[in-house]
Amino acid sequence: MSQVPRKEHHAAHHFDDAVQERDAALLGMWLFIGQELLFFGGLAVLYIVMRLQHPGAFVEGSGHLSWKLGGLNTAFLVVSSMTLGLAIRSAKRDEAGKIVPFLGATFLLALSFLVVKGFEYSEKIHHGLVPGKWFSAIGADPSLHVFFGMYFATTGLHALHVLIGMGLLVWLMLRARRGHFHSGYQTPLDLVNLYWHTVELIWIFLFPALYLVS
Amino acid sequence: MSHHPDPNASYLESPAGFWPWLKSWLFTLDHKRIGILYFLGIVFSFGLGGFFAMVIRIELLRPHGLMLTHTQYNQVFTLHGAVMVFLFIIPSIPATIGNFVLPLLLGAKDVAFPRLNLLSFYIYLLGAVLAIFSLFSGAVDTGWTFYTPYSTQTGTAVISMTLAAFVLGFSSILTGINFIVTIHKLRAPGMGWFRIPLFAWATYATSIIQILATPVLAITLVLLILERTLGLGIFDPALGGDPVLFQHFFWFYSHPAVYIMILPAMGVMSEIITTHAQKDIFGYRFVAFSSIAIAVISFLVWGHHMYVSGQSLYANMIFSVLTLLVAIPSAIKVFNWVATLYGGHIHWRVPFLYAMGFIFLFLIGGFTGIILALLSLDVHLHDTYFIVAHFHYVMVGGTVMAFVGALHHWWPKMFGRMYSENWARVAFVLVFLGFNLTFFVQFILGSKGMPRRYHNYLDQFQPLHAFSTFGSWVLGLGFIVMTVYLIHSAFRGKKAPANPWESRTLEWQTASPPTTGNFEGTPTVTGGPYDYPRAGAAAGRNGRPE
Amino acid sequence: MESVKTQSLKYYFAVAASILVLVAAALAVHATMKGPVASALTLGLAGLQAVVVVLFSMGLRKEKGFNRLIFVASLMFLGFFIILTLADVLTRGDVAKDEEFNFSIKSPVKPLTGSNHTIDGHPPRHEGRAP
């Protein structure tokens, strides 16, 4: 592996020291996660109410989803979370050469997630299981389209978060190559790590809520 | 950033030349300059919303309208509401006064994340541009509440306006995160939690709501846009959705949002009253914790907007009780402010006049709030002018009075200039009088049964409507007078001393206007924020030495 | 600068493996059971996975007290949202049926009884028509 130059970090002028800066950044990120929880929490409320009002549609709709593909995607996200954690571990141990490969692995797993998602979407679109106005499938339950409305809204917003996470991973890789991360400084890695786990966390609930209804 | 200002020069000083000057403002990371940028945006929005308000009032001079069609009237009242709520009141005190004053109050050099701060300003700007774009692309006519299924059916520009509100929500969330971290991490040495000025406590409580309630608005608006474009079938009954569920979603944000509007105003009151009464606050901890209590309870009361919506009777009962509970911390604040006056040295300057005006109007807003929290009364008064009058008493009588009071209180600090005390008194009288003339009659109109959002109305209501319209002209005149003398002051006003009100809080212990670095060295705090000298030993007081 | 203390590689593998085992358990439940109990179980297993992620991957186990508070408070407000919304959705339309049981309140207006009852001196000729 090529030698990565080490670049020291200096705290911004309005902080007393690097510890205060790091604490502030982490506190900000936790607040942001609180915000994310309420954002997807809205979808959770919607899910609960819609499932109470259209129980049949959820059972039938879930039957149209492949638990194999969903399970595969869960595995992708869980492993990607692990590789991201390993990237931070490498930074902390000053193993600069390993940071980019671990970040790259995380990126590829996220990409695989989206590819699988894309296959699922195209299959649903092919069968006319798209929300509302273009819904053309004939289901046993008259409100089957409500399930697929929810499916596309929730997984779509989640996929958007995955996409944003991939952008952040690219940003981290660029910085890691320039030697920004080492035992003295990993704050951006930690922040993206928290974000990525939040994305994982949401999927952990989406998977049984949509794919495993019976 | 290209411009590296001298930390010991006034923050208003810019490099020579137009482009360097413009660049130094547009790319500034200084919280004070960002506060001023927000101030300009917010004043513009207030002007726009105020213009719509005037159009509404003039249109209502006659029972069958004067110059607008039904659609145009509906668009005008929607735009008035949306602009005033999303572009003006929600960011008004936190983003302008908060940005400018909060780090100074805490003895900090800046907010925790200056770049995020600038970003949230540009997000605000983007939201404002979207809102104004929607104005020209078939202005939305749903009312600012975007109730389904009307909002999924109407032919007007719902999507661009909801997108604007969505974007503005992000600006609000980022500001909230920034402020909480600032209060936690950047207080001056010696400033323990109970030495924080009360405005910072109020901002803290506001930020909690901004962070935890706004995302629900975001998801609601995303779902509304998806419902309108794709037809998800969740809010639109024609597709099997539940329109009452939309109201739950909408009010889960929009009721706490009312407290995003009023809590900072309450914080401003605590600062103005202690400073101009030269007196420690009565019951510091009660005032501080009542802010947090209001923030928490505000999440539990949204259902009082839905007593007649088809919400179940059980939910009505629960929401009614919870709503009444929120009256208690609000009352605690008012009682403590009044008790603070006891034994003070009160100087009736303009900011104090606004504080007294606030107490008067907030009392009326609060008492009518109790009437509306009660089930049997709200059923009659819901969706009538009584509601309109009530929330204008809280939002205009509360928040706008506090915003204008804060402006007069911190004006010398912000611009380093004094304004004309006499003209300011004239403007206060006009605003206070005009406001009451405009809105008090609307309580009567509502009790009599006049529904809101009516373009045409029964002839019998005309005298009261006309009275209200005349009042609005007095109110408008008050704001025009204020604009004139404040603009005059900003350029020609007398130079302000560092601490014209002899306040004890930290922002007055630095130059007026403050230096770019805020303080020379880091201030150290050794006492509470309002340790004014007691009793007769009052002569010749200055602020604490630096 | 010397290295910061880090977890062993095993720690990361164990976290990921335990989550995957829980996912497999949920799939097993889905394959073998039907009905609301199965749904509750799979969602419960998801909750366990979430606990692992939050405590070990995100490190909330060792976080500062206030950061923990933020997380818990967010969940609490989400709980309020769910509970109060369900308070409406689950009880719509029940009240008229159960009024006596729940509030021991009866409508104050006495129902019309018997044929001798008159309205404004007119016999109630439409009794048969009224539902």
Next chain:
Amino acid sequence: MAPPLVTNESLMHLGDLWFPTLAEKAMGGVDLLYWGIFWVSVGLGAAIFGVAVYLGMKYRRGSAAARPESEHQGMAMEVAWTVIPLVLVLSVFVWSFLDHLRSVVPPADAYEVRVLGKKWFWQFEYPQAGVTAINDLVVPVNRNIKLNMSSEDVIHSFFLPNFRRKKDVLPNRTTSLWFHADREGKYQIFCAEYCGDGHSVMLGNLLVVSQEAFDQYLAKASATSDEPLPQLGKKLYQSKACFTCHTVDGSAGTGPSLLGLYGKKRRFADGSSLDADENYLRESLLVPAARVVQGFQPVMPTYQGLLKEREITAMIEYLKGLK
């Protein structure tokens, strides 16, 4: 079928400056609670603000009033002004909740009328009599009336100010509202939930009449009218609320004007055109969405089932005469 039943002015006009006349004595608790809170608020508010002004004047800067040397913590006061308001608001809650329960739980023997909210009129149906009316709800005095309401398009809200009652009218769901009129007269019905362009003209009248007059009304309404057709059409233009959207003076409203409509070439949103003949007029009444005139929205509700055959003919004859 214009109701000759009640001639006096709307009872909205009566009552004091502040409230419309109360038409149901059992709802008196609502008004009493309102005035109770009103006067207590005036008293408390005046006291609080009065104390603030008094203290502000007494301790104004430079006044000779003695200032206390040390600050009281005032725990007793804090507790007092927390607990007393709490007790006050909880007791008014109990009052209001009991009143609310009485006003929303319908009695079992109520006479039921079906209400349909549409953009932008109210349709009332008497299921037993087979009578349908628009914007005029006729009910017998001293009788419990229950309205089962739903909407055909967006959310409306049925508001009876004289009865202190209001309930939203939702699409895809039935909500109900009941009342009991103590005295005959004409009362106002408002739509209180914003529903679009015609929101403020979506008005109705509640006509409370004697049982006898009510019976006559139903009997007459179910019989076929023998009025001359154009005259009947003109009446229907009013009573079926056509005027909400269509003018007869040539100016465009929410829908196109009806003046000079018959025989003219109509251009439609889909690009086609047609001469407005009798069958076009019939179709426009019964299936309004079939052809939408260029420049207008497809918002008109159908009148299928609302007009008898003779009434449709009358409507067409009336339109022919509008030149």
